[in-house]
Amino acid sequence: MKLLLIRHGQTDWNVAGKIQGITDIELNDTGRKQAKVLNEQLLKETIDVILSSPLKRARETAEIIAEGRDIPIVLKQELQERYFGKLEGKTRSDFDFYELWNYKLNKQYADIERIGDLFKRVQGFLEKLKKEYRDKTVLVVTHGGVAVPIRVILEGLPERMEVIKGFGIDNCEVKEYEL
16 A cells, blocks of 8 residues: 655644644645645646545645545544644744653643544554555545654654654655555
8 A cells, every 4th residue: 555645735823833733724825835736746646545634724735636636535533633722822832842742751731632642543543544445545634743643653663762853744745655
């Protein structure tokens, strides 16, 4: 199976450095342009299905990528961004961002999805994906927070890594994997 991992296009909250979480923010004009460029770049790629987070920014990115092609889009709750609770709408300088992403600490906050739970959700998704789409090319449109565990699981988490750095992806960046 071939997996094309994509983070949604840019939003105004990305530009402002705000944590989006499950707050349903739309793409901005730059994000739409990024998705259109990606549509053109992927025209030579045979894609069997697009799996997308149901949040607007991911869903719209998926729809733009699929324009002009007969590719089904399936919305998957497991691809929804990590729930950041009361931190949604805040910037990284408003709290300890790296503590929040400390995998070994796996700190429990009152209303925030634990990083360990996020990893379990993503691991379950990847296991189902391998079974359901064994011989297919699957394009996954998700969020920066979900891309982290996907990349860590597929590329391997360094044994002593405490804070997950360097595993995010840019808006409309593509990472390719063979599963």
